[in-house]
Amino acid sequence: MKALRDNLVLAMLIALWVGLLALIAVTQPDILSARTLTSVLQFSTILALVSIGLGLVVLAGGAGIDLSVGGVVSLSAVLAMLAQSAGMPAQFLPVLCIGIGLVLGGFNGLLVTRLALYPLIVTLGTFYLYSGLALALTGGAALAGVPDWALAFGRGKWGPIPLPFLTLVIPVILLALLIVLGTAWGTWILAMGNDDRAAHLSGIPVDRVRLVLYCVTGGLAGLAAFVSLAWLGSARPNIGVNLELEALTAVLLGGVAITGGRGGLTGVLAAVFLVVTLKTALLQSGINTVWQTGAIGLLLIVALLANRFSLSKG
Amino acid sequence: MKTLAKALMTTAIMTLPLAASAQDTPSVAFVPQLIGIPYFNAMEAGGNAAAEDLGVEFVYTGPVDANPLDQLQIVESLLARGVDAIAVSVLDASAIAPLLATAEAQGSILFTSDSDAADSGRPVYVAQATDEGLGNQIIDQLVERVGADAKIGIVSGEATASNLNAWIGFMNARAEAEYPDLELLEPQFAGGTAERAAQLASDLMAANSDLDAIIAVASSTCPGVAQAIETAGKIGEVMGAGYCSPNTAREYLKSGSMGFTVLWDPGALGYLTVWAGKQLIDGTPFEAMNEVPTFAAPVPYDAETGILLLGDPFVFTAENVDNFDF
Amino acid sequence: MTLQLGREATLAFACACAVLIFASFAPAFGTAGNLTAILRNSYELWLIALGMTLLMAMGAIDVSVGVVMGLSALLIGKALAGGLPLGAVLLIGPLAGACIGLVAGLIVVIGQIPAIVATLGLFGVFRTVIFLGLGGQWLSGLPDTLTRLILWDGLFAPLGLLVIAGANLAVWTALRATPYGVHLLAIGNDEARARLMGLAVIRIRIATFVISGALCGLAGIFYVAIYRNVTTTIGANIALEAIAAVILGGTAIFGGRCSLLGTLLGVLLLRILQNGLLLMGVPSLWQTVVTGGLLLAVLISEVVAGRLSLSRRRRQRT
Numbered sequence: 017m018k019a020l021r022d023n024l025v026l027a028m029l030i031a032l033w034v035g036l037l038a039l040i041a042v043t044q045p046d047i048l049s050a051r052t053l054t055s056v057l058q059f060s061t062i063l064a065l066v067s068i069g070l071g072l073v074v075l076a077g078g079a080g081i082d083l084s085v086g087g088v089v090s091l092s093a094v095l096a097m098l099a100q101s102a103g104m105p106a107q108f109l110p111v112l113c114i115g116i117g118l119v120l121g122g123f124n125g126l127l128v129t130r131l132a133l134y135p136l137i138v139t140l141g142t143f144y145l146y147s148g149l150a151l152a153l154t155g156g157a158a159l160a161g162v163p164d165w166a167l168a169f170g171r172g173k174w175g176p177i178p179l180p181f182l183t184l185v186i187p188v189i190l191l192a193l194l195i196v197l198g199t200a201w202g203t204w205i206l207a208m209g210n211d212d213r214a215a216h217l218s219g220i221p222v223d224r225v226r227l228v229l230y231c232v233t234g235g236l237a238g239l240a241a242f243v244s245l246a247w248l249g250s251a252r253p254n255i256g257v258n259l260e261l262e263a264l265t266a267v268l269l270g271g272v273a274i275t276g277g278r279g280g281l282t283g284v285l286a287a288v289f290l291v292v293t294l295k296t297a298l299l300q301s302g303i304n305t306v307w308q309t310g311a312i313g314l315l316l317i318v319a320l321l322a323n324r325f326s327l328s329k330g
Numbered sequence: 331m332k333t334l335a336k337a338l339m340t341t342a343i344m345t346l347p348l349a350a351s352a353q354d355t356p357s358v359a360f361v362p363q364l365i366g367i368p369y370f371n372a373m374e375a376g377g378n379a380a381a382e383d384l385g386v387e388f389v390y391t392g393p394v395d396a397n398p399l400d401q402l403q404i405v406e407s408l409l410a411r412g413v414d415a416i417a418v419s420v421l422d423a424s425a426i427a428p429l430l431a432t433a434e435a436q437g438s439i440l441f442t443s444d445s446d447a448a449d450s451g452r453p454v455y456v457a458q459a460t461d462e463g464l465g466n467q468i469i470d471q472l473v474e475r476v477g478a479d480a481k482i483g484i485v486s487g488e489a490t491a492s493n494l495n496a497w498i499g500f501m502n503a504r505a506e507a508e509y510p511d512l513e514l515l516e517p518q519f520a521g522g523t524a525e526r527a528a529q530l531a532s533d534l535m536a537a538n539s540d541l542d543a544i545i546a547v548a549s550s551t552c553p554g555v556a557q558a559i560e561t562a563g564k565i566g567e568v569m570g571a572g573y574c575s576p577n578t579a580r581e582y583l584k585s586g587s588m589g590f591t592v593l594w595d596p597g598a599l600g601y602l603t604v605w606a607g608k609q610l611i612d613g614t615p616f617e618a619m620n621e622v623p624t625f626a627a628p629v630p631y632d633a634e635t636g637i638l639l640l641g642d643p644f645v646f647t648a649e650n651v652d653n654f655d656f
Numbered sequence: 657m658t659l660q661l662g663r664e665a666t667l668a669f670a671c672a673c674a675v676l677i678f679a680s681f682a683p684a685f686g687t688a689g690n691l692t693a694i695l696r697n698s699y700e701l702w703l704i705a706l707g708m709t710l711l712m713a714m715g716a717i718d719v720s721v722g723v724v725m726g727l728s729a730l731l732i733g734k735a736l737a738g739g740l741p742l743g744a745v746l747l748i749g750p751l752a753g754a755c756i757g758l759v760a761g762l763i764v765v766i767g768q769i770p771a772i773v774a775t776l777g778l779f780g781v782f783r784t785v786i787f788l789g790l791g792g793q794w795l796s797g798l799p800d801t802l803t804r805l806i807l808w809d810g811l812f813a814p815l816g817l818l819v820i821a822g823a824n825l826a827v828w829t830a831l832r833a834t835p836y837g838v839h840l841l842a843i844g845n846d847e848a849r850a851r852l853m854g855l856a857v858i859r860i861r862i863a864t865f866v867i868s869g870a871l872c873g874l875a876g877i878f879y880v881a882i883y884r885n886v887t888t889t890i891g892a893n894i895a896l897e898a899i900a901a902v903i904l905g906g907t908a909i910f911g912g913r914c915s916l917l918g919t920l921l922g923v924l925l926l927r928i929l930q931n932g933l934l935l936m937g938v939p940s941l942w943q944t945v946v947t948g949g950l951l952l953a954v955l956i957s958e959v960v961a962g963r964l965s966l967s968r969r970r971r972q973r974t
Contacts, residue, residue, distance in 0.1 A: 046411075046412075047410070049410070051410050052410060055403070055406050055407070055410065059399070059403050062399075127952070127955075127956070131955075131956060131959045131960075132959070133955050133956075133959065134909055136717070136772075136909065137903050137909065137951070137955060138952070138955070140896065140899060140900060140903070140948075140951065141900075141948045141949075141951035141952040141955070142948060142952070143896075143948065144896075144900070144944045144945070144947045144948025144949075144951065145944075145945055145948030145949055145952065146948075147944065148941070148942065148943070148944030148945035148946075148947070148948055149945050151489055151490075151519075151941050151944070152939070152941040152942045152944075152945055155489060155939075155941065156488065156489025156490045156491075156495070156519065156941065157489075157490070157492075157495065158422065158424070158490070158492070160424060171428050247425070248398070248399075248422060248424055248425040249424035249425065249427070250422070250424045250425075252398065252422065252490065253489075253490060254397075254488070254490045255398075255399070257395070257397065258395065258397070261776065261779075264776060265776060265777075265780075268773050268776070274770040274772065274773055275770070295403070296403070296407060299391070299403065299404055299407035300407045300410055300411055302389065302391065302411070304365075304391070305365060305391060305392065305393060305394050305400075305404070306365065306366065306394060306784055306787040306788060307784060308394065309394055309780040309781075309783050309784050310780055310781045310783070310784025310785070311780075311784075312780055313776070313777040313778060313779060313780020313781040313783075313784075314777065314780070314781055315777075316773070316776065316777035316780070317763060317767075317769070317774060317777035317778070317781075320767070320769045320773060320774070320777075321763070321767045321769065324767055324768050324769065325767075365787075365792070366787050366790065366792055366888040367792070367794070367887075367888065368792065368793055368794055371792035371793065394783075394787070489941055516937075516939055518934070518939070518940040519939075519940055519941055520940075521893070522889040522892065523887075523889045523890065523891075523892055523893060524883055524885055524887050524889070524890070525700070525879070525883055525890075525891075525894075526893075528697075528882070528883055529697045529930070529931075530934070530940055532693045532696075532697065533690075533693070533930070533931050533934040533935065534934070535689075535693075536684050536685070536687065536689060536690035536693055536931070536935060537682065537684050537934060537935040537937075538684070539684060539687075550887060550889065552796075553794070553796045553797070553883065553884070553885035553887070554883060554885070557882070557883050557884050557885065561696070561803070561807070561882065562689065562693065577793070577796070578794060578796045578797075579796075579797075580796075580797060581796065581797020581798075581884075582796075582797055585797075
């Protein structure tokens with residue numbers, strides 16, 4: 017019973033997901049196909065990468081949040097393509113994307129840890145800065161010229177599973193779970209989220225951990241930028257628009273407490289897949305897209321309310 | 331409240347999935363750049379009329395924001411639903427291209443309408459007018475009204491919209507080639523919101539006291555630009571113009587804050603799109619000149635570029651605007 | 657209530673510097689027409705940021721304020737187009753806003769969901785409602801009844817400006833002359849302790865959401881008056897702008913510190929910069945970059961200045 021209560025959000029998400037699938041299976045069995053699976057996974061890729069990073073930052077508490085993730089995705093993609101057209105060899109494209117993401121995320125982290133500024137405010141500023149720069153540097157135009165090998169990587173499939181999902185998202189998930197569950201980092205992150213001061217007193221290098229987490233979030237956003245390049249074939253300065261809201265929705269829906277210390281990556285991933293499945297299902301049953309934003313917003317509120325009231329009862 | 335109820339009802343009806351009848355009647359879909367704007371709603375209405383005339387099923391669905399990934403997901407879901415022909419008003423040409431192969435593999439047809447992906451190998455592009463024609467027309471009309479030595483500001487929507495940027499490019503080319511004394515200012519980008527457009531237009535007027543006209547390039551910027559001229563009390567001094575639908579511009583044309591707007595009939599474009607989809611499904615090749623039901627004049631097709639051209643855009647003014655409703 | 661004279665003086669100084677620089681480089685900047693335009697473009701943001709100041713002083717962030725304004729504007733626009741009497745039209749906006757604020761407040765306070773999360777959800781829901789309410793047709797070229805009212809210049813300033821001043825004065829009085837202000841900041845400082853002290857935490861929090869909602873509704877009236885249209889994207893970016901202005905103004909998020917004057921100046925500085933940069937020929941795409949850079953610069957310089965003075969004081973002591 018306790019296990020259920022601890023994983024209530026996860027259980028609820030999975031139940032919702034199964035319910036959704038059952039509903040589809042009854043009403044429109046054609047939708048359940050390998051192809052839909054491909055589509056769901058492909059469209060989860062960028063959101064999953066960004067949400068994992070954001071989830072870790074929020075988990076670690078200290079009012080941690082990163083509103084700039086969408087801006088990091090756009091700016092990393094744009095800067096990497098600009099570097100390539102300035103003569104950088106194309107094979108460095110993935111490394112460069114991740115590197116730029118790391119730097120941009122690190123800037124957030126430095127401001128948060130060294131200057132002790134509120135993450136929400138810092139990342140609101142860098143959100144404007146990064147997404148504005150991506151647009152201003154390109155004048156809004158998409159930068160073409162992604163090499164063919166990268167395209168195959170972004171659009172290819174292994175069976176029904178898209179290559180970027182197989183080669184990037186799954187390893188990242190495994191690695192993140194391994195680190196969080198298998199090393200001291202997981203305990204540290206949760207301890208920091210529960211009580212920053214106590215964590216510091218018990219000898220956890222709080223600032224360093226937090227800085228690394230912001231860097232990781234930036235790096236993952238850079239990786240997402242590379243996926244967007246390989247998938248779309250061009251760097252779009254607005255590719256990350258609204259991504260921060262979607263990722264935040266996934267993180268919170270996945271049961272991570274906004275104050276930190278409670279929740280886990282499995283919940284976040286379950287939420288990512290639920291959101292993307294819901295969107296795909298709504299689309300494929302021909303429901304007006306207007307309902308998507310409302311449905312996901314409502315889902316967020318209802319899930320949190322349900323969680324809250326079931327907790328207070330138990 | 332009534333409208334809300336009506337909207338809810340129409341949505342409910344629209345949500346009914348492609349019925350069993352979809353198996354025998356061919357289906358044509360149109361994916362706009364975003365939904366909820368009058369322009370694409372008019373195209374939807376035209377598409378519905380064509381669907382009724384031609385006996386096809388018409389599906390209209392698009393993203394809530396002009397987001398290329400969302401659009402991609404919608405096109406994929408339409409392919410998965412087995413729609414026979416899908417027309418897309420393309421947001422991102424490079425992203426749409428790979429889907430053509432998917433479509434071909436399953437026997438569906440993917441083509442473009444309203445906004446093109448020229449190098450993707452799409453079978454046909456249903457064009458409202460050429461980008462060049464649109465750019466030229468607005469400059470020519472403006473010069474006719476404010477003179478060839480005027481100073482003109484430009485307020486566009488999303489900086490990332492390639493079709494809007496193409497029009498601006500042709501405006502500049504036209505001014506350079508034909509009217510050396512015409513001064514076109516750097517375009518300003520308002521994003522999608524009307525308040526930003528108004529703010530930019532009012533800043534432009536303040537920055538250039540000798541400004542003669544402002545062109546609202548995106549239809550979402552029209553009300554903002556016209557309103558800014560009106561609020562600044564510059565009616566008669568600064569002329570608003572743009573690519574706006576008559577319903578959006580009506581009050582402003584009458585008040586004089588907009589001198590004229592240029593637009594094709596989006597309803598006719600929607601009709602032509604569905605008609606073209608039907609031709610493609612039937613395997614009927616396009617001819618140089620095509621008779622389309624309800625169209626007064628035949629529609630030209632350029633086999634070399636694969637463009638089906640709706641025809642010249644209209645110029646709406648205070649005098650004729652009441653004859654139109656879209 | 658700490659009087660944030662430092663930040664307010666800095667902001668006023670920054671505004672003055674910006675005005676001087678822009679006026680000397682762009683002659684058009686200082687014209688009466690342009691200065692009125694800057695004020696006029698600040699109207700809705702001033703009202704929304706006023707409500708946001710209260711929320712943030714209480715430790716809550718509302719990202720749905722823009723669409724709440726949009727929803728009110730939609731109702732106002734429909735009422736105006738439908739020919740309702742002016743009094744009713746004026747009432748609808750704040751009333752609708754207050755009702756929406758009540759809903760948000762109940763979800764946040766009774767449901768115990770952090771405000772930023774709940775309003776993120778509401779943002780999505782309200783956007784859908786606006787879409788459905790408009791039904792694909794924009795409201796455009798609405799009657800100019802409200803326009804004439806808001807821009808009516810019969811007294812010493814446009815009526816709109818007086819209304820904004822009045823709203824600020826009313827809130828300031830409530831903060832200063834009633835226990836509300838102290839309680840609000842106490843909750844912002846430490847909610848649990850405020851509850852232990854016996855403050856009516858629930859009532860105060862809900863009331864603040866209602867006030868903010870009503871101000872968003874009032875902003876809806878200004879929006880319809882000035883722009884005379886309602887489109888589906890209405891208010892999409894305004895929440896972040898309001899948050900930026902409040903932070904610039906020195907209201908401490910989660911810190912129980914609140915400055916109305918700071919917020920007023922913060923909004924003004926944002927709008928002056930946007931206007932002045934464009935007048936100096938900087939493309940509009942750079943404006944967001946400047947907004948972000950300014951926000952970070954203010955925050956960083958404040959911390960650095962604080963540390964410098966701290967270390968100087970330490971040195972003096974030894």
